[in-house]
Amino acid sequence: MDLGSCGANPGNSPLLGRRGTKVSFVTQRPLELILARNLMSALSTPAFLVDEGGLLVFYNEAAGLLLGKRFEELGTVGPQEWGSLFGPFDPEGQPIPYDELPLVTAVRAGRPAHAELTVRSTDGSNHDVEVSAFPILTPHGSQGAIAVFWPSLANGNGTGPA
Amino acid sequence: MKVKLWGTRGSIPAPGPETIRYGGNTSCVGVTLSDGSLLALDAGTGIRCLGLSQPDEPARLHILLTHLHLDHIQGLVFFAPAFRPQTEIVIWGPASPEASLRDRIARYISAPLSPVEVRELPCDVSFRHTPESEWEIGSARIRSASVSHRGPTLGYRIDDGDSSLAYIPDHEPALGADLDELEEDWISGFELARDASLLIHDGQYTDAEYPCHIGWGHSATSHALSFARRTGAERTVLFHHDPMHSDEQLDALGADARERWVELGGDPEAVELAAERTEYELPARAASATATA
Numbered sequence: 001m002d003l004g005s006c007g008a009n010p011g012n013s014p015l016l017g018r019r020g021t022k023v024s025f026v027t028q029r030p031l032e033l034i035l036a037r038n039l040m041s042a043l044s045t046p047a048f049l050v051d052e053g054g055l056l057v058f059y060n061e062a063a064g065l066l067l068g069k070r071f072e073e074l075g076t077v078g079p080q081e082w083g084s085l086f087g088p089f090d091p092e093g094q095p096i097p098y099d100e101l102p103l104v105t106a107v108r109a110g111r112p113a114h115a116e117l118t119v120r121s122t123d124g125s126n127h128d129v130e131v132s133a134f135p136i137l138t139p140h141g142s143q144g145a146i147a148v149f150w151p152s153l154a155n156g157n158g159t160g161p162a
Numbered sequence: 163m164k165v166k167l168w169g170t171r172g173s174i175p176a177p178g179p180e181t182i183r184y185g186g187n188t189s190c191v192g193v194t195l196s197d198g199s200l201l202a203l204d205a206g207t208g209i210r211c212l213g214l215s216q217p218d219e220p221a222r223l224h225i226l227l228t229h230l231h232l233d234h235i236q237g238l239v240f241f242a243p244a245f246r247p248q249t250e251i252v253i254w255g256p257a258s259p260e261a262s263l264r265d266r267i268a269r270y271i272s273a274p275l276s277p278v279e280v281r282e283l284p285c286d287v288s289f290r291h292t293p294e295s296e297w298e299i300g301s302a303r304i305r306s307a308s309v310s311h312r313g314p315t316l317g318y319r320i321d322d323g324d325s326s327l328a329y330i331p332d333h334e335p336a337l338g339a340d341l342d343e344l345e346e347d348w349i350s351g352f353e354l355a356r357d358a359s360l361l362i363h364d365g366q367y368t369d370a371e372y373p374c375h376i377g378w379g380h381s382a383t384s385h386a387l388s389f390a391r392r393t394g395a396e397r398t399v400l401f402h403h404d405p406m407h408s409d410e411q412l413d414a415l416g417a418d419a420r421e422r423w424v425e426l427g428g429d430p431e432a433v434e435l436a437a438e439r440t441e442y443e444l445p446a447r448a449a450s451a452t453a454t455a
Contacts (some may be wrong), residue, residue, distance in 0.1 A: 028347055032308075034349075041339070
C-alpha cells in the first residue's frame with residue numbers, strides 16, 4: 001500500500017491549511033499544564049492557570065462568570081493587562097502590586113500563597129475572594145502555578161463559586 | 163527508515179488462536195534508520211523476536227522506552243543481544259524524581275521476578291534519561307515529550323531524512339478535553355505527531371468500551387482518529403490492542419475506524435490496525451512508501 005499519498009488525512013485539507021507546512025516545533029504546553037487545564041475545566045470553582053513566566057494562559061468557566069468575561073473572549077494576557085482589567089485590590093481598596101499576588105509568589109518562589117483580595121468584574125461589580133495559589137513543580141522545574149478563588153468569609157459578602 | 167511491528171498488544175500478552183493475525187506480543191517496534199542504526203521502541207514481549215532476528219555479531223543498538231509499565235519492558239530479559247558481550251545497548255527512558263531509570267528497571271530485572279540481575283547482563287548496557295531537547299542517534303533526530311498516561315510516560319518522534327515516525331502507544335489525550343475543539347498547543351503529544359509520515363498511536367478501546375475506562379491512560383477509536391486528524395499525520399496505525407480483543411473484534415474495530423475516517427473526509431487506506439510483523443518503509447526522500455505484512 002502506498003504510504004505517501006498526500007491529502008490522505010482530512011486534517012490536511014486546504015481548509016485547515018497544514019499541508020505543505022514544514023514541521024517546526026512551536027511551543028507545546030508542558031503536559032502538567034495541559035492536565036491542569038483539563039482538570040480545571042471540569043471544576044465549578046473559579047481557577048486560574050499561569051505558565052512559568054507568569055502569563056495567564058487559562059481560566060475556567062466559573063472564573064469567567066466571576067469576572068464577567070470568558071477566557072475564550074479574553075485570551076492569553078500578561079500580568080499587567082490582567083491587573084488593569086480585574087484589579088485586584090486589597091481589603092482597603094488599594095491595588096495590589098503585581099509582585100505581591102499569590103500567583104506570582106507561587107511562580108517565582110515556588111511556594112504556596114494565600115490572600116484575601118477583591119476582583120472587579122467587567123460589569124463593575126466587586127467580588128471579595130480568598131485566593132490560594134500553588135506552584136506546579138515537575139522534575140524539569142517549575143511549569144507555572146494554579147490559583148483557586150474561594151468566596152471570602154471575612155466580611156460575609158463574598159461571591160461564591162458559580 | 164524501516165519500521166517493523168514486533169508487538170502490538172497492550173497490557174498483557176494475549177497469545178492464542180483468536181489473536182494470531184494481529185498478534186499477542188506486547189509493545190515493541192523495530193526501527194532501522196537510513197544509516198543502518200537499529201532502534202527498538204519499547205521492550206514488551208515483542209522484543210524477544212526482534213532480538214532473535216539480529217545477527218550474532220558486534221552491534222550497538224538503542225532501546226527507547228516510553229514508560230516502565232510491564233507490557234513495555236517485559237521482554238528485556240529475553241532479548242538475545244543483551245546476552246552477548248560484544249553488544250552495546252543504550253536504554254533511554256523517562257526520568258522520575260523517585261529513582262534513576264536503571265534502578266527502576268532493576269526492580270524487574272532482579273530476584274525474585276528475574277533469574278538475572280542488571281549487573282549480570284553480559285552486554286555493555288547503559289541507561290539514560292531522555293533529554294528535554296532533540297538529540298541524534300545515527301541518521302535520525304529524536305524528540306520525546308511527556309504525554310497523558312498514568313505515570314511518567316513519553317512519546318517519541320523520529321525524523322530521518324524527509325520521513326518521520328511518531329510513536330505514542332499509551333496515550334489518553336482526550337481525558338477531560340475535547341480534541342476537536344482544543345487549541346493545538348494544548349493537545350498532549352501534538353508536536354510529536356504533527357504532519358508525521360507515520361503515526362503509531364494508542365487505539366485500545368472502542369468508543370463503547372471507553373466510558374468504563376476513563377482515566378486508564380488509553381484512547382478510544384474516535385479519540386485516536388481525532389488526534390490523527392488534528393495533527394495531520396499522513397498515515398495512522400492504531401496500536402496497543404486490548405488483550406480482550408480477538409482478531410474478529412479487531413477486524414470490526416478497524417472497519418469502524420476506516421468508516422469514521424472516511425466520514426471525516428480521509429482516505430480509508432490511511433488508517434489501519436497494527437498487526438504483528440507488518441513492515442513499513444519510509445523513504446529518506448518524501449515520495450511513496452510501502453507496507454508489507
